[in-house]
Amino acid sequence: MAKSKCTSELIEKAQIEAEKGCTREAIANNIGISKQSFYTYLKENIDFLDAILKGEESCLKKVYNKYIDMALGNCTITETTVEQTDDGHKHVKKVTKQIPPHVGAQIFYLKNKAGMTDRQRIEIVESDLEKFADAGMQIGTEEDEDE
Numbered sequence: 085m086a087k088s089k090c091t092s093e094l095i096e097k098a099q100i101e102a103e104k105g106c107t108r109e110a111i112a113n114n115i116g117i118s119k120q121s122f123y124t125y126l127k128e129n130i131d132f133l134d135a136i137l138k139g140e141e142s143c144l145k146k147v148y149n150k151y152i153d154m155a156l157g158n159c160t161i162t163e164t165t166v167e168q169t170d171d172g173h174k175h176v177k178k179v180t181k182q183i184p185p186h187v188g189a190q191i192f193y194l195k196n197k198a199g200m201t202d203r204q205r206i207e208i209v210e211s212d213l214e215k216f217a218d219a220g221m222q223i224g225t226e227e228d229e230d231e
Contacts, residue, residue, distance in 0.1 A: 089117075090125045095135045102139025105147070111136070155193050157185035 094115055101111040112122035125132040153159050160180050167175045194200040 089121070090129050090132055092131075095129075095132050098132065099135035099139040102136050103142045103146075105143045108136070151189055152193070154183075154186040155189035157183065159183040 094117070097115045098111055101114045106114060108122060109119055112119050117125075126136065127133075150159075160182055162178055162180045165177045165179075167177060169175060195202075
């Protein structure tokens, strides 16, 4: 039986790529194997499967945490500028700015986690449908008579 090319180094590389958020096809490409080999390793090597799943979970957690930070306004950016003085010295200036809460992220969170909705539910019973249908038929008839 041929020795598997799925080494511990390959497994580690695959996990790192999964943690970056790469698709499974991109992971295969980035670690230098074919898509077919990738999916074969997933089926036949539990360590490879575990590495991919752990990497994907890690990436999901990072994205989720950033998303929560955006919704709550816990994000900052640091802008660095380099200014040169008259005497030739360079002065590095760093300014940290607070990013305000992102309303879209808040709405997304409320709809998907808190079960809120911005749609109204309207119940129409069958008898109402018949009334609407009859009214539509009468309106159509009146218009036809006007012509």
